[in-house]
Amino acid sequence: MVMVRFIDREGNAVEAEGTAGTSLLQCGQAAGMPLEGTCEGQMACSTCHVIVAPEWFDRLPEASEEEEDMLDLAAHVTRTSRLSCQIVLGDEIEGLEVRIPAESRDMQKS
Numbered sequence: 001m002v003m004v005r006f007i008d009r010e011g012n013a014v015e016a017e018g019t020a021g022t023s024l025l026q027c028g029q030a031a032g033m034p035l036e037g038t039c040e041g042q043m044a045c046s047t048c049h050v051i052v053a054p055e056w057f058d059r060l061p062e063a064s065e066e067e068e069d070m071l072d073l074a075a076h077v078t079r080t081s082r083l084s085c086q087i088v089l090g091d092e093i094e095g096l097e098v099r100i101p102a103e104s105r106d107m108q109k110s
């Protein structure tokens with residue numbers, strides 16, 4: 001199991017464990033985080049947007065162009081924003097910390 005830490009909208013740290021090879025989105029949902037993931041990882045909704053702790057951002061594999069394009073449309077995007085459906089859990093990200101943005105936007109609805 002891989003341990004990651006979510007910071008929720010109230011600023012509380014929530015530790016969660018996920019199986020290696022599954023997505024950070026699934027892990028967050030299992031931990032009760034408000035990540036809708038409406039498009040189920042198809043990079044079409046941006047409701048799985050998370051803000052990665054700066055010290056972790058460079059340690060993650062780079063985002064694809066499709067992911068960057070979708071992030072451009074997400075609400076409250078920062079320099080270290082990522083789509084959690086595109087982050088795969090593995091030993092190398094044990095201890096990863098991400099924050100839930102203040103709100104998310106479902107690009108499929110607008």
Ligand code: FES
Nearest residue numbers: 037039041046085
């Ligand atoms: Fe829709 Fe990640 S779940 S973009």
